[in-house]
Amino acid sequence: MTSLYSLLLEESQATYIYPTEGCGYYTRICGSTLYIFFCCEKYERSLLKELFYHPAPYKNMEKRWRCHYGALKIWKAILPYIKEQLLSDKIKGINISGFGYGGAVAMLCHEYVYFNRPKLRAYIFGSAFGSPKVFYGRLQYGLAMRWKSFVFVNGISDPIVKSPRILGYRRVGKQLTIGKAGDTQKSAADRDIKDYLNDLTFV
Numbered sequence: 544m545t546s547l548y549s550l551l552l553e554e555s556q557a558t559y560i561y562p563t564e565g566c567g568y569y570t571r572i573c574g575s576t577l578y579i580f581f582c583c584e585k586y587e588r589s590l591l592k593e594l595f596y597h598p599a600p601y602k603n604m605e606k607r608w609r610c611h612y613g614a615l616k617i618w619k620a621i622l623p624y625i626k627e628q629l630l631s632d633k634i635k636g637i638n639i640s641g642f643g644y645g646g647a648v649a650m651l652c653h654e655y656v657y658f659n660r661p662k663l664r665a666y667i668f669g670s671a672f673g674s675p676k677v678f679y680g681r682l683q684y685g686l687a688m689r690w691k692s693f694v695f696v697n698g699i700s701d702p703i704v705k706s707p708r709i710l711g712y713r714r715v716g717k718q719l720t721i722g723k724a725g726d727t728q729k730s731a732a733d734r735d736i737k738d739y740l741n742d743l744t745f746v
Contacts, residue, residue: 548743554580563620575635581645597679609679614647636666646671669693673701676712690716
């Protein structure tokens with residue numbers, strides 16, 4: 544498995560395509576494995592919608608769950624540009640990752656592949672670095688298993704990992720906290736992918 548450091552390093556050096564304002568994607572294929580990264584400056588935020596509007600990613604869901612509307616809106620905007628690669632029979636493994644708000648999109652992309660390509664479920668890996676919470680509601684066992692190969696990497700001094708701070712939102716998958724206790728809290732504007740790279744060298 545590609546190391547988290549290697550993934551984040553590639554993300555930091557990638558040239559992204561921006562089909563929608565503020566959020567882009569990058570893909571490459573190595574053998575039969577698709578690597579896809581997301582980089583988003585932000586997604587739409589609304590306190591009213593975060594309190595009362597929690598859309599379901601799909602209409603026909605066996606186990607219904609809901610998510611943050613802003614992350615889903617961005618994901619739906621990017622999906623048409625990468626759908627063909629995600630569903631290609633030539634792809635036998637997929638590595639999905641994102642930094643910041645891009646991590647929220649990566650989580651939804653991972654779910655899309657899990658939902659649409661059941662034969663590929665054992666060959667999907669996902670990671671989110673410094674991502675806000677996306678999943679809304681109670682995480683049942685059957686749902687938790689969907690993200691068993693997804694890792695949220697949370698920086699101690701990163702304010703975004705604590706947002707949105709509204710009751711009901713949670714992270715899924717495995718949780719990895721990096722950084723040193725007592726690190727100075729950064730503002731959202733000062734957070735940097737280099738901080739995560741530095742902290743990952745000690746993991």
